[in-house]
Amino acid sequence: MRVDTSIRMGRLDLQTPLLTGSGTFGYGDEFRSLVDYSRFGGVVTKSISLEPRPGNPPPRICETSAGGIINSIGLANLGVDGFIAGKAGVLPVDETKLFVSVVGDSVEEFVAVVERLEGVAGISGYELNVSCPNVRRGGLDLGGDRDAVAAVVSEVRSVTGRFMSVKLTPHYAVIGPVAEAAVRAGADAFTLTNTLSGMVVDAESRKPLLGNVTGGYSGPPLKPVALAKVWQAAQVVDVPIWASGGIINGIDGIEFMLAGASGLQLGSVLFADYDAPVRILEEMIEYCVRHGVDRLSDLIGRLEV
Amino acid sequence: MRVDTSIRMGRLDLQTPLLTGSGTFGYGDEFRSLVDYSRFGGVVTKSISLEPRPGNPPPRICETSAGGIINSIGLANLGVDGFIAGKAGVLPVDETKLFVSVVGDSVEEFVAVVERLEGVAGISGYELNVSCPNVRRGGLDLGGDRDAVAAVVSEVRSVTGRFMSVKLTPHYAVIGPVAEAAVRAGADAFTLTNTLSGMVVDAESRKPLLGNVTGGYSGPPLKPVALAKVWQAAQVVDVPIWASGGIINGIDGIEFMLAGASGLQLGSVLFADYDAPVRILEEMIEYCVRHGVDRLSDLIGRLEV
Amino acid sequence: MTDRNNTPIAEKGVVEQVRKISGSVWDMTIHSPAIAGASRAGQFVHVRVSDGFNPFLRRPLSVGPCRGDYLRLIFVVKGVGTRLLAGKHPGDIIDMIGPLGNPFPAPETDQYPILVAGGIGMVPLLLMDNQFVNSIDHDFLLGMRSSAHQTVDDVEIKRLKIVIASDDGSIGYHGTVIDLLENRLTELKRRKIVVYGCGPVPMLQSLKEVCVSRSIPAYISLEVSMGCGVGACQSCAVPRADGDGYYLVCRDGPAFRASAVDLNAGGRS
Amino acid sequence: MTDRNNTPIAEKGVVEQVRKISGSVWDMTIHSPAIAGASRAGQFVHVRVSDGFNPFLRRPLSVGPCRGDYLRLIFVVKGVGTRLLAGKHPGDIIDMIGPLGNPFPAPETDQYPILVAGGIGMVPLLLMDNQFVNSIDHDFLLGMRSSAHQTVDDVEIKRLKIVIASDDGSIGYHGTVIDLLENRLTELKRRKIVVYGCGPVPMLQSLKEVCVSRSIPAYISLEVSMGCGVGACQSCAVPRADGDGYYLVCRDGPAFRASAVDLNAGGRS
């Protein structure tokens, strides 16, 4: 039995549902010698801002007792001009699709970054990161404000025809209203979710383990939260959803698809297992064979409630 | 070396910082034969509403792969009159202090419940549950709205002089504004946090593991999130904070105190280890002895940042 | 349903013996005098399967046939919890709370009891049988998928005169335990009967139908996911037949009058 | 700092030997031809310590003295990850990525190299010493807390002519390795020197001060928590001395020119 792993998402055709989680796969070229890019439907870059950002003081990553990790990178990145100058030539656009994650402190910054990227060939779309827990500098309080999210989406929409996913924080008690507002403003998809805000304390030294005290909590403990958000969003909007949060094996991927996801982002797992895209795709195909499913996409939203 | 475990919280003196997490300890009498109540500074009851509530369809509890649990009890409770009639006589008010958790779908319901409880002797205070992820019926969207939270607090404040903690959801990207508003409205303390909204899917049966699909995610995976919220709130408000989220041992308790908590709620841990209050207090005392700390309360907020 | 009429005891039992009965069925004897002494058929113990918190929750298991200070648990290895339990060795300590819940009510003096078990559901009924100590005449019917899924060994089947049915006919009667029950009800039709059942939900549904249609009183024991086990957390709800909310399995059950609960919703098995 | 000049290799090595050197120090030999062949002193491997995801992250460990197809890792058991590693047996498979990062630059022909190690920091310097293969005259200084914390065994100390200092005088010179360094610098004052250092941050701070004040070029290897290990996640930042942001230890280091990095902030040890 051959299982069809391709996924149609609105205007896009992806060879598999697997994507990378922004910030865990650099600008797309660092893993060249390690990872089989052909297993990815798409690669999402580190979030890129208008100016280069140095990021937060170290340490920037630690583990949590329940098997997750917390990072406080603080959106360190080259800035859009640095990205275009340094990376546009080495992007993995032949093996897979490329999505650029965009971040900003204001609507204007989002628009300015996207405007510059419009000139770069080979970009299949954007992911708007309106949800990073590690940076908050006045201006936009994107972590909760429906109107601010909608404003970013509609202004960016006015400067690009490319595919555009909006990446939301799990820190919404109710995700429906912001999702609906974002779709009305022109979002083609959602990425659910970014990390939770979290923190680790070392009782012995009485210090936090991260230089920035708090950071973004990811890995397996995030999965139930991201699953709930994917399911809740899938009840109210009709656009593709990219799941992000704690996917480490094929069954996790199947769970997210049943809950309504059509894309599956691999984030933290890549730090432990560079072979994850190959392994996870195999495990998903094996599930399909066992359950007599010919096309992975047939599983999307098929949770029996 | 004797370690003083008593904690002064505003107007209250508690014999230890340990409290029970609402909903995990029933109405306070169910654990009589199993738990040493004298180790608790206070017991917080199941959340009580105006009318009895049947709760959600089963199954109502399951485990998550990262070592937590998810419940969707749906605030099943006796209703305030049932509570007063059935439980007022058996409450553990001699061994420890009693706090009644109150829930409602409207400001009026919160007020009505508290008004009736004002007549019951032996209640040391209330915990206002404005954060349950399992119920959402129009009216108040308490899970995010600062004004709604402030309205509940100030209206309840107008009918009681008793101690009043406000229990918030971890689904705030930024907790400062709602905490400040609640203090202005008359909150004496915060309980941080309630559960995260989460969900577990069984890929084999394609079904959610909970009758209500989503539920409240608690236990160890919640700890980093609750710690971050305790620390963030402690930076902006000056009232006592009761920590709730994944405390299973004494070091967890110390971590929360360093981050700014003066109360420590034991929730899910009680399902696994009925002896948790005894064990956790011992482990905290041992830490104090090792670090030459005479009074547990000296640790509150002493994180070295 | 009456309110819980006993006080839960926390006891650290000592494993005396662990043996495999068949396939994935295990039989464990635990020295646990306080709980063993207080238990009645239908009650359960809430067992901590690991020393740490992985898995997090305790596992509810019916109290099987106790003998003096010794408690017997018989269980199917289903997931991580029961697997850990099956890996215990004599001398290991097991942290338990029990006996919990309401037992099956004893038969009235003029009632002839029929015990109807499906698979691993025979555990509480073995204790019930034990309690009858030959002094009460009764039937014990047990259904299983096949001889490979045997939950009691041949010696015990013989000793307790258990009548077996199997879905594939590989042991005993070829058919379901409900067929056996109906046959017996026909045979015994002039006697006052009381039925005690425990097993998978579909079996209990049939049992309930058969008994309700014949106005025979029936008590069944239910399984549902649990948190505290002592009536505090409301995790273990089962819908009431009258539609008026829920019973709690750990406090109002696990043994219920069959007519009192709605078996179409809820419960897992 | 130059950009990474090598391509990471994913290799599943096979444990050849695991032995305890002293206290909590372990020495592991792994058959890993591709990584062993490509490694240079100062580079590291990123090691998956469990088959599952607990702990979640890989552990960075310096490449020690390789011999042909065999890689050597020498490590202190600090927490869960290194404990799991120490529990491996010959024949076990270890999933590694390497060699990662920038190595120490080779000494220029007119420079006399002094290797200055603190505790377990001697690992990359052992490989450096190895690379000199008797053809380059040099010093190897090693500081440790006490003889109980020995990270190299006596045979190797003798063979490599390592000069030891200990904080409590229980072995070698009574004092710090920086004292040893200062003495040698005084003795060698007419020669052009290059210093290579690895060890705890306070030691590296002193080393940096000593060398900067004497205008002696020094290279140091740094440790910081890591995610990916390949320059993709930006977890491994260390502040630049010029205040202009951060270097990445996994890509721009671990070996840095001492004057390029700010050792007062960041890093753990």
Ligand SMILES: Cc1cc2nc3c(=O)[nH]c(=O)nc-3n(C[C@H](O)[C@H](O)[C@H](O)COP(=O)(O)OP(=O)(O)OC[C@H]3O[C@@H](n4cnc5c(N)ncnc54)[C@H](O)[C@@H]3O)c2cc1C
């Ligand atoms: C009152 C009562 C008495 C029981 N008596 C017995 C017995 O004597 N022998 C026996 O083999 N089994 C019995 N069970 C079922 C037994 O509790 C489960 O098979 C067991 O908990 C499975 O745990 P696990 O870790 O192996 O499986 P997992 O599937 O990994 O368990 C995951 C979670 O689901 C819960 N769960 C899974 N299956 C069930 C179930 N059928 N009922 C309730 N919770 C479940 C577990 O307790 C745990 O919280 C009884 C259940 C109840 C409620």
Ligand SMILES: Cc1cc2nc3c(=O)[nH]c(=O)nc-3n(C[C@H](O)[C@H](O)[C@H](O)COP(=O)(O)OP(=O)(O)OC[C@H]3O[C@@H](n4cnc5c(N)ncnc54)[C@H](O)[C@@H]3O)c2cc1C
């Ligand atoms: C480039 C490099 C080379 C290293 N070479 C060696 C070596 O040759 N021998 C040796 O014994 N140690 C070496 N270390 C330190 C080693 O990586 C840590 O001691 C180890 O990761 C601790 O893991 P653990 O699980 O035992 O401890 P835990 O404290 O449980 O680790 C928790 C987390 O913190 C990280 N961590 C803890 N200590 C350090 C540290 N000092 N540096 C970086 N991350 C840390 C771990 O990787 C893990 O992510 C090196 C570190 C780096 C960055």
Ligand SMILES: Cc1cc2nc3c(=O)[nH]c(=O)nc-3n(C[C@H](O)[C@H](O)[C@H](O)COP(=O)(O)O)c2cc1C
């Ligand atoms: C080290 C690290 C850096 C990250 N950087 C970004 C980022 O720049 N932009 C973004 O939108 N998400 C970022 N994330 C979040 C991930 O893309 C992903 O949403 C999150 O980690 C949850 O998925 P996971 O559990 O699979 O890792 C980062 C995560 C990690 C661990």
Ligand SMILES: Cc1cc2nc3c(=O)[nH]c(=O)nc-3n(C[C@H](O)[C@H](O)[C@H](O)COP(=O)(O)O)c2cc1C
């Ligand atoms: C079964 C269960 C029921 C709960 N019911 C309530 C409730 O009625 N009201 C409330 O405020 N919190 C309720 N909670 C949340 C707990 O009080 C606590 O805040 C949460 O579980 C996090 O703490 P923990 O990780 O220590 O369990 C409940 C939690 C559980 C597990």
Ligand code: FES
């Ligand atoms: S399991 Fe807690 S009330 Fe039944």
Ligand code: FES
């Ligand atoms: S560890 Fe990922 S960039 Fe260095």
